[in-house]
Each structure stands twice: as structure tokens, then as C-alpha cells.
Amino acid sequence: MIRITSDGVIRFECMPAQKMKFRSQRPLRLVLALMVGVAGVWLFTHCRDKQTDAGHRPIISFATVKPVLEALGDKLPPQLREPNEAKWKTWAQHEDDVVRGRLEQGALDSMINLLLFGTSFTTQPRVITMHDLHDPVVQSRVDDLLQGLRNPGRNERLIFLRNVLRRSGMDPDSSTGDEKTKTFVLENLRRVVQEQNTFREQFDEATHESDQQAELSKRSRMFHDRGISLDTTILSSFGIEGALRDMKDRAMLPVRSITRVAVIGPGLDFTDKGFGYDFYPLQTLQPFAVYDSLIRLGLAEPGKIDITAFDISREVLEHLRSAHDRAKAGENYVVQLPRESWPWVAEAVQYWRSFGSEIGEPAAPVQPPPALKGLETRAVAIRPDVILSCKPVDLNVVFEQVDRSDTRRFDLIIATNVFLYYDTVEQALALQNISTLLKPGGFFLTNDWLPGLPQIPMRSMGYTPVRYGESGDWGDNIFWWQRQ
Ligand SMILES: C[S@@+](CC[C@H](N)C(=O)[O-])C[C@H]1O[C@@H](n2cnc3c(N)ncnc32)[C@H](O)[C@@H]1O
Structure with a gap:
């Protein structure tokens, strides 16, 4: 988890995926999970066209989802209002593509986890507390990561990240492309820090919901627009x-x-x-x-x-x-x-x-x-x-x-x-x-x-x-x- 502390320090806290506040009142005595740092894992290509080769399953039939869509009423996105078969198929197909595409974003989040915590490509100390994006240790880690990406050997994670970077238009092998890749990595680091701070604010906002069900619901949708992580614990x-x-x-x-x-x-x-x-x-x-x-x-x-x-x-x-x-x-x-x-x-x-x-x-x-x-x-x-x-x-x-x-x-x-x-x-x-x-x-x-x-x-x-x-x-x- 990344947090800005009261003294303005950006802190990467060592916390696992879930955090929960315990409450003593029924029916929802316990308040669900603060998902901290599920930003995790790298991923690979997840473009629909590539996966189609593996054979996708059919979209759920409109007859099956119709009662649910009708019950959701004004919660439906505009494209699905007054749902019918054609609207459903078009929307669901598109959303399936979008979801699979979000795996790629999760891969870049994982790259940042590896950058800060990894020990397989660097001897630099792990960055548990980050004071500044320009911290010399962070910069050295970025350099070591770029070096590792050029010569991944049998390091599975680096090999995977090479592919992620290539799909984002970087060439980890080219010395002239180094600056471009470095900028890209640092941009992603900045993005992840910002996202985590926004996430923290949203989490705190959810805590202030007067209705416990609304609070639970908000927290259980926290990452609805983030990259999808593969991480597991x-x-x-x-x-x-x-x-x-x-x-x-x-x-x-x-x-x-x-x-x-x-x-x-x-x-x-x-x-x-x-x-x-x-x-x-x-x-x-x-x-x-x-x-x-x-x-x-x-x-x-x-x-x-x-x-x-x-x-x-x-x-x-x-x-x-x-x-x-x-x-x-x-x-x-x-x-x-x-x-x-x-x-x-x-x-x-x-x-x-x-x-x-x-x-x-x-x-x-x-x-x-x-x-x-x-x-x-x-x-x-x-x-x-x-x-x-x-x-x-x-x-x-x-x-x-x-x-x-x-x-x-x-x-x-x-x-x-x-x-x-x-x-x-x-x-x-x-x-x-x-x-x-x-x-x-x-x-x-x-x-x-x-x-x-x-x-x-x-x-x-x-x-x-x-x-x-x-x-x-x-x-x-x-x-x-x-x-x-
Ligand atoms: C954060 S990981 C959770 C891993 C494990 N369940 C755990 O709790 O440790 C999320 C997993 O869900 C998968 N996933 C996300 N959306 C999915 C969907 N719509 N259908 C099937 N799998 C999905 C991701 O690919 C990933 O493997």
C-alpha cells in the first residue's frame, strides 16, 4: 500500500490485500475490507483478438439476464437502458473486451511492485518508505530494472515485463530506447502513487457513509476502474x-x-x-x-x-x-x-x-x-x-x-x-x-x-x-x- 503520511512522506506500507474494520453492531457487524495494494501483478497480453484463438465462450443469453437488467433500472449504463437482445449483446461483448484489456494495466502496476520491492534484479535496498520519486535508491532501482530487462536471463518476471513493455511501445533491448523506457517506468510509478492516494481517499469517504450497506457496497467496488491484478496470497x-x-x-x-x-x-x-x-x-x-x-x-x-x-x-x-x-x-x-x-x-x-x-x-x-x-x-x-x-x-x-x-x-x-x-x-x-x-x-x-x-x-x-x-x-x- 502506498500512503502519504501526515508529514508528506510517500510511504509504501507492507500490507497484504485486505484490511477490515471490526464493528460490533448487527447486521453488518464487520465492515469489509480495505483493499490495500492489490495492485499487484504483472500480466501479459490480454487483447480480445489474441484470446479468441483460445476460443471464447458465448455471452450469456439475453433471456437469462433480462430479469436482472430490468431490476437494475436506472443503475444500468445508458447503452443498456430499456434493454433488448441487441443492446445486451453489443454492450456485453464490448465490456468483456474492456475487462480483458484491464489486465494489461494490472501488469504495469505489478511492474511498479517489482521495481520497489524486487530483489532478483538489484542489490539496492527495498523501497518500503518512499520519500521522493527522485530518491537515489529509486533511481538506481529503475536503472537496475532496465538493465535486468535487457538481460533477463531466466528471470520469469523480467521476461514477462519485457513483453508488457513491448506492447506499450518500448524496446527494452535498445540502448537508445532506454530513456524512453525509463520515462515510461517513472510515469507509471507516479501514476501508481497517485492512484493509491485517490484510493485511500475513496476508502475514507466510504467510511463516512451513514448506511452500512452503502459503505460495504462502496468498498466492494473500490477498484472498478483500475487495472485488474492477478495477485494472490x-x-x-x-x-x-x-x-x-x-x-x-x-x-x-x-x-x-x-x-x-x-x-x-x-x-x-x-x-x-x-x-x-x-x-x-x-x-x-x-x-x-x-x-x-x-x-x-x-x-x-x-x-x-x-x-x-x-x-x-x-x-x-x-x-x-x-x-x-x-x-x-x-x-x-x-x-x-x-x-x-x-x-x-x-x-x-x-x-x-x-x-x-x-x-x-x-x-x-x-x-x-x-x-x-x-x-x-x-x-x-x-x-x-x-x-x-x-x-x-x-x-x-x-x-x-x-x-x-x-x-x-x-x-x-x-x-x-x-x-x-x-x-x-x-x-x-x-x-x-x-x-x-x-x-x-x-x-x-x-x-x-x-x-x-x-x-x-x-x-x-x-x-x-x-x-x-x-x-x-x-x-x-x-x-x-x-x-x-
Ligand atoms: C486479485 S486476483 C485474486 C486471486 C485470488 N483469488 C486471491 O484472492 O488470492 C483476481 C483474479 O481474478 C481474475 N478475474 C478478474 N475478473 C474476472 C472475471 N470476470 N472472470 C474470471 N476471472 C476474473 C483475475 O484474472 C485474477 O486471476
């Missing part, structure tokens, strides 16, 4: 495990009742949003974390879980496909689990310690660089059968429908840190689409507050407050929706 999976345990304890989820699971937006750990670790390979966690939790809680049986990972990011999907291919050849998938130095609650530490107990074996972790001396870390080698249970599928859950021939619906769908990138109309459309994917009685868990409508057969059943940090208000609410 183990803590969102800790939150999901807490919610599953809570629901099991209340007999809402019977033992061994879950076999089909969907994870919407599993993400990819490029440069962690809070601390910017880049000393280990790119990885994803959530689909495997949910498998681990379901077995640990007795809600599913080993070998009897199918997981579908829905995402719009080609990089996420390709990463999962490649892990799948390697698992077919008997290869484990090793995940690195650094534990941020921000103090976690004891339950989160316990979760971190036991992560993977049901899906793999402890492995030797990649050692952090000297700059991160003292960082606790562990690693887990996930078994091939677990990786093979997870199928990646390209789906924009807001606008596209899944293959009708696949009539098996899900028992459980989870999506964390996905819907805050959308506004009310898109959030309602996503909830409607999710209802078509769930079995009657099935559950959807999310940490974003979503607008329920009588026209959507999903009932809000409660939520689990989850605390991540020992200090104050860092945490999440995991909302439970049930398919009617």
Missing part, C-alpha cells in the same frame, strides 16, 4: 478455510458432501502485493488450498474432488495447464510459502504451518536473499493427483456462460478479491451467472459484498469474520450465498 485461502469450518460447525455443510468445486480467479503470485517477494517461481495457490481445506475439514474425500479454475487471464490459465501437463508426467508442483513479517494471528500462523498437509509433502524452500534475512518460509510439494484434479477454464464470469453440455453443477464456488474490480451491474450479473453454475443448495463464498436481487436465486446466509493480523483491523468478511 495464502491469507485469502486461510479466510476460506475459516468460513468452511464455520459452516460445518453450524451443520450447513455436511461431511463428505462436496465433490465439485469452482474457484473463480485463482490468480498468480508475481510479486507479492505487500512485500514484493520475487525470489521464487511464479505460482498459484487457491485451487490447491481449497482441496487441502476440504479434506482437512472432512467435507470431501481424497481423490473425489474435481476443481474447475475459471479465469480470464491467459497467464493464469497457461500456468495451470503447464502444471497439469507436468503432473501427467508424474511431477509434483512445489509452492513456496513465505510468511510475511507483518504479525499474523496465531490461527493464520497455524494455517500456514499446516498448509499442504492433505495434498503433499514438505519440501526444501527456496532460500530468501540476504535482503530478506529472517523471513520465515516453507515449501510444499503438491502431489500430481491433486494438480490433475484441477481444470483451468477461460471464462469471464460476468458476461460469459459455460458450456451448456456440461450439466454437472458445482457444490461449492469460491471467489476472493475478484468482484471489487467491478461495479454494481457487473456484480449482479456475476451473481446471477454463478447461480446458474451451482446445484440447488450449493454455496458460493466470497470476500466481496455483492448486491443480491429477488430476481437472482441466491440467498445471503451470513458471513464469517476472519482476522489476519494481530494488530487492529486487518481481516476479511467471507460472505455465504446459497443457491435456492
